[in-house]
Amino acid sequence: MTTTAPAPRAPSRLSLWLDLIRWNRPAGWLLLLWPTLSALWVAAGGFPGWHLLLVFTLGTVLMRSAGCCVNDVADRDFDRHVKRTAQRPVTSGQVSVKEALAVGAVLALLAFGLVLTTNALTIALSFAALAITLAYPFAKRLVSMPQAVLGVAFSFGIPMAFAAVQGAVPTLAWVLLLGNLFWVLAYDTEYAMVDRDDDLRIGMKTSAITLGRADVAAVTAFYLLHLAIWTLALWPQLRSLVWLAALAVALAQVAWHFTLIRARTREGCFAAFRANHWLGFTLFIGVAVGLV
Template sequence: MSVNATLPPLPPAWRTRLALYLDLIRWNRPAGWLLLLWPTLSALWLAAGGWPGWHLLLVFVGGTILMRSAGCCVNDVADRDFDRHVKRTAQRPVTSGRLSVREALLVGAALALLAFALVLTTHPAAVAWSFAALAVAVFYPYTKRFFAMPQAVLGVAFSFGIPMAFAAVRGEVPALAWALLVANLFWVLAYDTEYAMVDRDDDLRIGIRTSAITLGRWDVAAVLAFYVLHLVLWTWLVWPLAGGPWLAAGVALAAAQVVWHAWLIRHRTREGCFAAFRRNHWLGASLFAGVVLQLALGGAA
């Protein structure tokens, strides 16, 4: 066979199916898994006191992407009867009927198993905590039916990489890891309330509960308060491990982005709120960069 030969193209039916699977897991929208990745990697660096090694880095990057993708499958199955009434989500593969519920769940289960296989290569403590992480991720989509602030449950689900990172590095989950989870939860409350503000009118009509609805006219003020609580708690908790000018610069850059978000959501427009949500991963990236640079170049305080 010639070295220049290429593999035959996929049959049209296979290409269509692959496109549906990629749409199901939001492959073309990486902002979702980046929101999970940055605090997880920050925790990994903090737990290791610096570079954690290629093995753990690849495990947590791959596991984060896989579990976020699996979560999308579960979420779309749970919300399929609601999503068809929302313009932004009506054409999702499960909602539109282009993928069956069974098929979506099989894809989600396969992705979750791949993530579990990665975790199995780490410490048994991380393996044990992975079951709790999966339970919270599966439970979250159904809280929109009865809980006034389902974003708080999402905050736990999206922050579980923090205790798992400490478990993988140290073989235990110290109190600091749980405190960092709480700090990160406030960030999730901030950006997912912005997300909920996009669909507030549709959610009110179909009866879904969200933080944007619960907070009402205090939504913008609450989002900013959540951001401030996140930055204050995160800085206070991280400073003893990685305090210094680089961390301070990362926090300052994140704070500047909060001001920008306040400007974007001030009129509660769909476009402004969605733009703010989609750019939140840069805030997490700023905090991660502060941790990495401080540990690599400046040392701990």
């Protein structure tokens, strides 16, 4: 007598929503969080207070999660042709487009509720940040290096942090944003290198495709530009020995990333991308400990 194995239980709505927002992959929101917290500390000249720390930490998690919802809806027809993304909830049909957008809208509204506890300038900047976040998924169809658009989106917490602390956005904030944009170009090009073959086949535009065989050299240069700009911008405000120690650790990570991506394997490039939050953490420690 044979017995039939019970059918696998369908995932709950909550588990699907958590998968939709990449809850089990915190590296994504950590990439946004560390430069934002660095900016908060610089703007405040030290600990910015629990209120702003909670606003920007929770807001970062919520907005990254909302961005995932929008991105998966926009890319659903492309993702089914990419092995790594074919089983995402929207692409696989487990979560409808309307449902994904509703989840994203709720998360964005919660983040906006946090921003409302700050000041008028920060609130105004949050609308610009939202617009860039919504534009990024569609930039991949039009712009040869859409990672630059993502770089602005992922760096916009920096001017918002200065606005929340100082009520103004000084030149320093925009310089730090520029430096951080190069970091985003570095790690998101590593991410794009993972899917390059699939993206070529389906006609997606990415920096990995645009850069071609110059990709590894360009990623390394992006990292170095990021570190150089932040060093020049922050040097007058930091204890030199503390920052130099953090910089040495960061440069060691850049060298490690070079060894991971130079062969252009999917596994190596993805490992490099996933490790990037440690570089952001290293610079945050350099800022938080090094402030004079």
